[in-house]
Every structure is written in structure tokens, then in C-alpha cells.
Amino acid sequence: MTATALPVAAPRADPASLRAAWRVFWNGGRMSYGMLFNWARPSIYIPTLIGGPTFQLLFFAALGSYATDRSPAYFAIGNAVQVSALAGVFGMTMAIANERWFGTLPAILATPANRVALFAGRFLPFVANGLFVSLYAFGVGVVFLGVRLEPSSLAVVGAALLATVFSCTAIGALQGAISLRLRDGLFGANLITMAILLFCGVNIPLAELPAWMQVVGNLLPFTHGLEAVRQAADGAGFGQVGGLIGIEVLIGVAYATAAFFLFSYLERSARQNATLDVR
Amino acid sequence: MSASRVIRLVWFVTWFNVRMLLASEFFILTTFISPLIFATLAFFLFQSGGGTAGQTLLYVALGAGMMGVWSTTLFGCGGAIAWQRWEGTLELLVSAPSRYDFILVGQTFGAVVLGFYGIVATLAWGVLLFGMPIEATFPLVLPLSLLAAIVSLGSLGMLIATTFVLYRHANALGNLLEYPIWLITGLLVPISVLPLWIKPISYLLAPTWGMEAIRGATIGAEPPLLAIAMCFILACAYYVAARYTLVFVLDKARRDATLALQ
Numbered sequence: 001m002t003a004t005a006l007p008v009a010a011p012r013a014d015p016a017s018l019r020a021a022w023r024v025f026w027n028g029g030r031m032s033y034g035m036l037f038n039w040a041r042p043s044i045y046i047p048t049l050i051g052g053p054t055f056q057l058l059f060f061a062a063l064g065s066y067a068t069d070r071s072p073a074y075f076a077i078g079n080a081v082q083v084s085a086l087a088g089v090f091g092m093t094m095a096i097a098n099e100r101w102f103g104t105l106p107a108i109l110a111t112p113a114n115r116v117a118l119f120a121g122r123f124l125p126f127v128a129n130g131l132f133v134s135l136y137a138f139g140v141g142v143v144f145l146g147v148r149l150e151p152s153s154l155a156v157v158g159a160a161l162l163a164t165v166f167s168c169t170a171i172g173a174l175q176g177a178i179s180l181r182l183r184d185g186l187f188g189a190n191l192i193t194m195a196i197l198l199f200c201g202v203n204i205p206l207a208e209l210p211a212w213m214q215v216v217g218n219l220l221p222f223t224h225g226l227e228a229v230r231q232a233a234d235g236a237g238f239g240q241v242g243g244l245i246g247i248e249v250l251i252g253v254a255y256a257t258a259a260f261f262l263f264s265y266l267e268r269s270a271r272q273n274a275t276l277d278v279r
Numbered sequence: 280m281s282a283s284r285v286i287r288l289v290w291f292v293t294w295f296n297v298r299m300l301l302a303s304e305f306f307i308l309t310t311f312i313s314p315l316i317f318a319t320l321a322f323f324l325f326q327s328g329g330g331t332a333g334q335t336l337l338y339v340a341l342g343a344g345m346m347g348v349w350s351t352t353l354f355g356c357g358g359a360i361a362w363q364r365w366e367g368t369l370e371l372l373v374s375a376p377s378r379y380d381f382i383l384v385g386q387t388f389g390a391v392v393l394g395f396y397g398i399v400a401t402l403a404w405g406v407l408l409f410g411m412p413i414e415a416t417f418p419l420v421l422p423l424s425l426l427a428a429i430v431s432l433g434s435l436g437m438l439i440a441t442t443f444v445l446y447r448h449a450n451a452l453g454n455l456l457e458y459p460i461w462l463i464t465g466l467l468v469p470i471s472v473l474p475l476w477i478k479p480i481s482y483l484l485a486p487t488w489g490m491e492a493i494r495g496a497t498i499g500a501e502p503p504l505l506a507i508a509m510c511f512i513l514a515c516a517y518y519v520a521a522r523y524t525l526v527f528v529l530d531k532a533r534r535d536a537t538l539a540l541q
Binding site for chain 2: 039043044047048051052055056058059062063064066067068069184186187190191194195197198203204205208209
């Protein structure tokens with residue numbers, strides 16, 4: 001039998017169609033989580049995304065309430081939101097940068113798949129994961145550290161949390177795109193999570209930081225979303241914190257857009273310079 | 280092996296490992312950058328409290344620096360044997376005429392010594408940014424305190440290296456154990472304010488006494504002789520435990536033919 005005698009299967013969907021884009025978005029996103037996120041197995045997930053955040057909350061609640069006169073609940077809320085960065089920033093960095101390390105990047109870029117769908121599909125599992133980690137941490141805060149949320153404010157807290165997790169996943173996507181050119185992408189992911197801890201009002205109110213740090217904080221994800229979560233936890237409604245949530249979403253969209261354009265630029269550049277597989 | 284050859288071997292492996300870790304971006308982060316970020320965070324937190332906690336900037340800087348030492352020890356030692364497996368050098372080192380535990384001592388000391396550079400970086404950071412005064416109430420005891428802290432943390436690192444190898448994902452254990460040890464060893468929050476049941480655990484951990492020895496020599500009211508002695512006692516205990524664990528782990532790996540398997 002010769003190669004020409006083999007029946008050639010017709011493509012199942014036109015790559016340019018909406019249906020194909022949806023499949024790339026949904027299935028691609030799901031598979032990227034399972035295959036590219038190194039921590040998606042219980043032996044790593046539990047120590048890193050359950051155990052680590054638990055102790056982070058306890059550490060900062062103890063340190064903060066010892067060093068200042070604020071309650072442990074203040075630090076618990078800040079850190080319960082911040083721990084979503086572990087899933088969002090590290091997860092997205094791995095979901096993009098690992099394509100290169102696992103050798104699948106050339107295959108991905110050779111496909112005619114819709115790039116926006118390919119890129120956006122990666123967000124969904126990591127946003128869901130970030131929300132889960134954050135909600136778990138809130139649970140720890142409620143049980144052990146005196147965090148109290150009014151039932152009436154839960155919807156607002158949830159919306160602010162969702163916006164914050166999205167924007168942190170977006171900065172993770174940008175780091176992932178940058179990592180396509182770096183030797184160690186997790187270095188930048190570590191720096192981002194630490195910067196969030198320091199600049200975004202997680203443990204120290206933004207107003208108490210020097211002016212230049214406030215500027216940096218306002219440009220990073222988390223700051224507005226976290227403030228919205230704090231105010232909502234104190235009983236503020238959508239009317240009071242809607243603006244903060246909106247700014248947080250806009251910051252997330254800006255980072256996601258920057259990430260997409262950088263990814264596209266690096267794709268073109270890698271094709272031109274034949275550096276797709278260069279590490 | 281003669282004592283001089285053992286010292287030469289440990290010395291060589293220590294510096295070789297320091298140079299290897301310096302080539303890793305991750306260890307640059309945990310040793311030099313992360314302590315500065317946590318020091319800044321702690322400085323602002325204590326500043327925000329308006330001094331109600333009654334701690335000096337030097338107290339905070341030393342604590343944040345020691346946090347970096349612990350992170351470097353934890354990640355540097357936790358993955359020591361696993362890395363040798365990945366690099367394919369474990370079989371060669373285990374079957375070399377030199378005793379493998381001496382090689383491991385050098386490796387773990389390399390990580391700890393690198394970690395102590397972090398304390399220097401944190402102190403410099405505190406002086407430059409926050410005008411922190413550098414002082415030591417017992418300057419002659421300080422070198423002994425530092426040596427005691429390095430020896431005890433190095434031995435603890437060896438125990439970590441030999442036990443973490445039983446778990447496939449040593450780095451995940453590192454992620455888990457960073458914050459709790461920072462908390463219960465009194466690096467920034469004194470042990471006296473922690474719940475009573477935590478204290479016995481704190482006293483079994485080298486960073487507790489290492490920190491006590493260094494702080495005692497710098498800002499303490501009396502020489503930290505007990506802390507220095509405890510560092511050396513714990514170092515001996517850790518070494519014996521690590522040696523037994525290592526013999527068990529290597530015997531098992533040889534028996535099951537899994538020495539090179541990840």
C-alpha cells in the first residue's frame with residue numbers, strides 16, 4: 001500500500017469557524033490545565049495550594065496582629081485574596097511557558113487554531129482554581145482568624161474576588177508570555193507574587209506606603225479588587241465598590257491584552273529567527 | 280579517611296555547591312531578593328504599629344534575614360538528593376570511595392552558607408533604606424553564634440535532605456514548610472506570644488536557637504550561651520538521625536534497584 005492510497009479524513013471543523021474556536025477555547029483550556037500545570041496532582045497541589053496558603057494566613061495574622069494593633073481578620077482577608085496569585089500567576093505562567101519546555105510549542109504554533117481562543121482558553125481553569133484556593137483560605141480565616149462576612153455582602157465579595165482573580169491570572173499570562181524567552185519563568189512569577197504581597201495593601205494599608213510604592217500598587221492587579229473585598233466585607237454594596245471592581249477588571253483586561261500581543265509578537269519573532277525551540 | 284581529607288572534601292563540596300546555587304535564579308531569589316522583600320514588609324508592619332511591639336529595626340532585619348536562611352536551607356537541602364538523581368550523579372557519588380554522608384554534609388552546608396549571605400544583604404538593606412544602626416552588645420560572641428547557627432542549620436538541612444527524598448515532590452514539601460517554620464521559630468513573632476503547645480516543637484528546631492544565638496549576641500542583655508550550646512547539641516542529634524536515615528534510604532534504594540529512579 002502506498003501513502004497516496006490512504007484515505008484522508010476530512011477536517012472535522014473549519015479552523016476559522018466559531019465552533020472550532022470554541023473547541024480550542026474549552027478543550028484546549030481544560031487540557032492545558034491537566035497537562036501543563038505542574039501542580040495539578042494531589043501530591044503537589046495539597047502541600048502547595050492548600051497547606052502553603054493555610055500557613056501563610058496564620059503567619060501574617062500572627063505577625064500583623066503582633067506588630068500592629070489590627071485584628072488577625074484584617075490580615076486573613078488580605079492574604080486569603082492574595083493566595084489566589086499562587087494559582088493564577090504560577091498556573092498561567094506554567095500553562096504558557098511549559099509549552100516550550102515540554103516541546104509542544106512548535107506543534108501548537110503550526111496549527112491554524114484561533115489564537116485568541118487558544119490564549120483565552122487558558123484563563124478559565126486558572127481563574128476557577130484561583131477562586132477555589134481563595135475561598136478555601138477565606139474558610140480558614142472564618143474558622144480560625146475571626147473573619148466575619150455578612151450574608152448580604154457575599155455577592156459583592158464574590159464579584160470583587162472574581163475580578164481580582166481574573167486580573168491576577170492576566171498578569172500571570174503576561175509573565176507566561178515573557179517566560180517564552182526566559183531560562184526560568186518561575187523567577188518572574190515569584191517576584192510578582194512577592195510584589196503583590198508588598199505593594200497591594202495585602203498586609204499594609206496602601207496609604208501607609210511611600211508615594212512611589214502606592215503608584216506601583218495602583219498599577220498592579222489586586223490593589224483595587226482587594227480594597228473592594230475589604231469594603232464589601234465591612235458591608236459596602238455594589239454602589240460603593242462597583243468602581244473599584246471596574247478598575248480591577250480594566251487592569252486585568254489591560255494585562256491580558258498586553259500578554260496576547262506579546263505572545264503574538266514572540267510567535268512571529270520566533271518563526272522569523274527560527275528560535276522556537278531555543279532554550 | 281583521615282580527618283584532613285574529610286575536612287578537605289566537605290570544604291570543597293560546600294564551595295562547589297555555593298557556586299552551583301549562585302547560578303540558579305531561584306536561589307538568587309530565595310537568598311537575596313525574598314529576604315529583602317520580607318524585611319521591607321516587616322519594617323513597614325512594625326512601623327505601622329508605631330513601635331507598640333517594642334522591637335528594634337535590627338530585630339526585624341535579623342529575623343527577615345533568617346527567614347531567607349531557612350528558605351535556602353529548605354529548598355537547597357530538600358532537593359539535594361533528588362537533583363543528584365536528575366543530574367545522573369547520585370550513583371557515582373554513592374559508589375565513590377568517599378563516604379556519601381560527608382558529601383551530603385558539604386552540600387547542605389553550601390546551601391546554609393549561601394543563605395547566610397542573605398542576612399548580610401538584609402542588614403545592608405536596613406542600613407541603606409531605613410537608617411538602621413548596626414550594633415552588637417557581645418561582638419566577641421557573635422562569630423561563635425553565627426558558627427553555631429550555621430552548624431545546626433546545616434545538620435538540619437542534612438536531615439531534611441535524607442527524609443525529603445522519600446517524598447517524590449521535595450519542592451512541594453518546601454512550599455508547605457516555609458511559613459510554619461518562620462512562624463514557630465520566633466523569627467519575627469516571639470515564641471512567647473505563641474500558644475503553649477507550639478513551644479516544645481519550636482525548641483526542637485535549629486532556627487529557633489540559631490536566631491536566639493545571633494540576636495542574643497547583637498541585641499541581647501546577656502551572652503546567649505544556652506542558645507549556642509543548644510545549636511551544637513541539636514546539630515549532633517540531627518546528624519545522627521540523618522546518618523541513620525541515609526543508611527536506610529540508600530540500602531532500600533540499592534535493594535529495590537531504585538537509586539537512579541525519580
